[in-house]
Amino acid sequence: MGTAHASDPGEAGDTRRAIVRAARKHFTQGAFAEVGLRDIAQDAGVSAALIVKYFGSKENLFAEAISFETEATALLDCDLDHLGEHLVRTLLDLHDRASSDPFLRAVMAAFRPNGTHFSATFQEHFTEPLAARLTGPDIPLRTAMICAQLVGLGAVRVAVKLPGVTDLSPEKTVATFAPPLQNLITPHRESRSQT
Known part of the structure; x- marks a missing residue:
């Protein structure tokens, strides 16, 4: 396992992003208590000590890893008439x-002690x-x-x-999941086209 050293700001940013990406993977697939900094460090190609240096604690890393402001913006970056497909593809x-x-x-995040904060953030950046x-x-x-x-x-x-879902190609997944989403997004347009 290689250990990353932050010798310049660009490298430090890349290292930080790699850590957050690895943390997201682990926190999505396992409970908070089951995820170790060493596992995240190994995936990110850094040492656990470097994670502590950048984030201070596993709790702080978790807070950053579960944030979704940037992803929410990308998910909603489409006109309403094509948003169902865009949501699935993104x-x-x-x-x-x-x-x-x-x-x-x-x-x-909702099951963490400060889950109400993340619920409010999710509502602010996506649902609202x-x-x-x-x-x-x-x-x-x-x-x-x-x-x-x-x-x-x-x-x-x-x-x-x-398997029924993971075996689908991306195009088949979009074709299967996007229409019901689109019907929720623009139901009035859907019903008008059927009359």
């Missing part, structure tokens, strides 16, 4: 590129901006159902790894 990219799922991290863009009836319910479907996709694909 989530698949996060799964495959970073072994990470911001929805699963939010669920896991999403709800503000929706039109039509039952916006709070539709927003919750969109989140539930995205949590479910992450759970069966990343955490439980159900």
Whole structure:
């Protein structure tokens, strides 16, 4: 295992990102108590001591690893007419590129002692901006159902790894999961096209 040394700011930023990426993978796949700094360090190619130097504690690393502001922005960066497909494609990219799922991290954070803080942050960065863009009836319910479907996709694909879902190609996954999401996003347009 190589140990990274932060000799310049760019390298330090890369090292920090590698640590957070490895932490997200481990915290998504295991309970907080089961995840060790040494496991994260090994995945990130650094020493556990360097993780402590950058983050101070496992709790601080967890707090940064479960944050989702940047990912929430990327998830919502699409017009409403194509948002269902965009949400699924962006989530698949996060799964495959970073072994990470911001929805699963939010669920896991809810069980931590300061889970209400993360719940509020999740609402601020994802659910409230999403709800503000929706039109039509039952916006709070539709927003919750969109989140539930995205949590479910992450759970069966990343955490439980159900063969029926993990065996799907990315295109088939999008074709399967995007239409029900889109129907929640723009139900009034869907019903008008059927009349």
